[in-house]
Amino acid sequence: GQSLEQPSEVTAVEGAIVQINCTYQTSGFYGLSWYQQHDGGAPTFLSYNGLDGLEETGRFSSFLSRSDSYGYLLLQELQMKDSASYFCAAPHNFNKFYFGSGTKLNVKP
Amino acid sequence: NAGVTQTPKFQVLKTGQSMTLQCAQDMNHEYMSWYRQDPGMGLRLIHYSVGAGITDQGEVPNGYNVSRSTTEDFPLRLLSAAPSQTSVYFCASSYLPRAGSPLHFGNGTRLTVT
Numbered sequence: 131g132q133s134l135e136q137p138s139e140v141t142a143v144e145g146a147i148v149q150i151n152c153t154y155q156t157s158g159f160y161g162l163s164w165y166q167q168h169d170g171g172a173p174t175f176l177s178y179n180g181l182d183g184l185e186e187t188g189r190f191s192s193f194l195s196r197s198d199s200y201g202y203l204l205l206q207e208l209q210m211k212d213s214a215s216y217f218c219a220a221p222h223n224f225n226k227f228y229f230g231s232g233t234k235l236n237v238k239p
Numbered sequence: 240n241a242g243v244t245q246t247p248k249f250q251v252l253k254t255g256q257s258m259t260l261q262c263a264q265d266m267n268h269e270y271m272s273w274y275r276q277d278p279g280m281g282l283r284l285i286h287y288s289v290g291a292g293i294t295d296q297g298e299v300p301n302g303y304n305v306s307r308s309t310t311e312d313f314p315l316r317l318l319s320a321a322p323s324q325t326s327v328y329f330c331a332s333s334y335l336p337r338a339g340s341p342l343h344f345g346n347g348t349r350l351t352v353t
Contacts, residue, residue, distance in 0.1 A: 138279070161339055163339075163341070163342075165342075171346070172329060172344040172345060172346050172347055173282065173329070173331075173342070173344050174344070175341035175342060175343075178339045178341070180339055217281060217282065219282075219342075225270065225287065225289055226284055226287060226295075226297055226298075227272065227284065227287075227331075227342060228284060228298065229274075229281045229282040229283075229284075230281055231279065231280055231281035232281045
């Protein structure tokens, strides 16, 4: 089977750095993706890691360690608009995309 | 470019009624999928398709049917609605059924079954 575990909620202050973790168990591994979803909205793609290491996209970075079955999303210089839910996702058997249960990020002034 | 379009945005059904949730994409994506989202449970895969004429089951397929007669359209059918199917439904598509190919989501259909 497949499972992706994330913390349910994280709170941080504006301007800070926050890390959202994801541990996974998969049948085969084809990479880890991250999505953002604002309340009432649709999920949008943030980043993808196919290999170990750090991928940086502006204020957001994502890290993967395949040996530890672990990844994280790092958000820097937090802004109020970053308040949202964040999901890690990975394919199962190559083409079934499964999502974690999501981490709700609360950014406080 | 419209992207992924879902209709309707809201729907209320009575138990036992049937309906079809529509999904269309104009990006020529081969891969399309349906998810349901319930509070605290993330997105759960219902059915997916890797191309016209090809569909397969996801994590929670019971109570739902799909078909893919064209590349653009991927409707989801509820044959006999149940209160447990109250949820937000998202359709998503991507260019290739691979991890690095981003999923593009529609704006969702909010379904209530009474």
